[in-house]
Amino acid sequence: MSETLPPTERTRVVREPQRGVYDRESIYKILDEAFVCHVGFSMDGQPYVIPTLFARVGDALYFHGSAASRMLRNLSDGIPVCVTVTLTDGFVLARSVFNHSMNYRSVIALGRATLVDAPQEKFEAFHAFTEKLLPGRWNDARKPSEKEQKATSILRLPLTEVSAKVRTGPPIDDDPDYDLPVWAGVIPVHLTFDSPVRDEKCDPAIPTPAYVTSYKR
């Protein structure tokens, strides 16, 4: 049995509560399938939402933090953030406009993000980013130098206050609308990866690795 994360007032799904998901295993599965997150933070009363690559390592999220990190320099206890991850699975076409919807899986993680300082933890975050994007890539590519690691701001958010929201299945219409002569159903949507495009500066003698040619998500 996967651990349940008791929802807080801030993570409980209020609208469409039946879509709320609070067990760690389901939440982590969504996080691990996505590769882009949207990080929200506030500066001078203005919210900002920045898309960035991320990876989960154990019970923490790591993400690139160039924008947010400018605020973090002197804040050792971190800044409040919201990291949101969204996977879209389909357009839901109901008989009424009002009941049109999306099938989706999203995760919202709240907390204080801190800068990663420990070199070992930073190195492991680089490893996680790379392997998440493309399993097998880390062993092939040149590892980050000390200078490159210093030049990269990586933020860490512990996964303590987190919930997911999931919609699946067909449209749900109001009872009288089921008699309308309107086509209803779902158009599934998913990400597709095309054939890899070799960099023109890449020596043709270098074979395309199997982890590239066989990549699927």
Added chain:
Amino acid sequence: MSETLPPTERTRVVREPQRGVYDRESIYKILDEAFVCHVGFSMDGQPYVIPTLFARVGDALYFHGSAASRMLRNLSDGIPVCVTVTLTDGFVLARSVFNHSMNYRSVIALGRATLVDAPQEKFEAFHAFTEKLLPGRWNDARKPSEKEQKATSILRLPLTEVSAKVRTGPPIDDDPDYDLPVWAGVIPVHLTFDSPVRDEKCDPAIPTPAYVTSYKR
């Protein structure tokens, strides 16, 4: 010539400034291709980032605002938000881990979001959401009733402080790394729409409309 939106201190692309895009036409093209946005707002010092459907109408964004709208009830001049839209176009595999990247197109729009009250504007926003999801659908589906329109919170954000950030093309490596025997290139990624799945409760005599069978994005 498309109008250029002069970047403000808040929308100027600071990191990788060559990726900044400030002309209205390019920005609108990204907004119109995406169908999910991430809305950021703050409540009691905590940022929240909520994924939601949206549409552009002229020089404004409209989005569903059930979460944010709870804050808006008594704030006629609106709340500060950031609406971010991200399209992912490819994994960029450099010879070094440090230079791995994504090809993407993103837009960030800042400003104050207000609740849409005028019935005509609300009706037009419903129309825009539906036609954006699936052009042709509006004419087929049952239109929102007065009660449904009242039950839906729609927010409006004028597109005045907005910029885009775009990365395209092959990996850019440090000069000495080009000699490494490492495959480098791009794995393109895009959204695919599968065959529509008819709702089991949908009368088989109702034909699947052409706008559903021929849907492409």
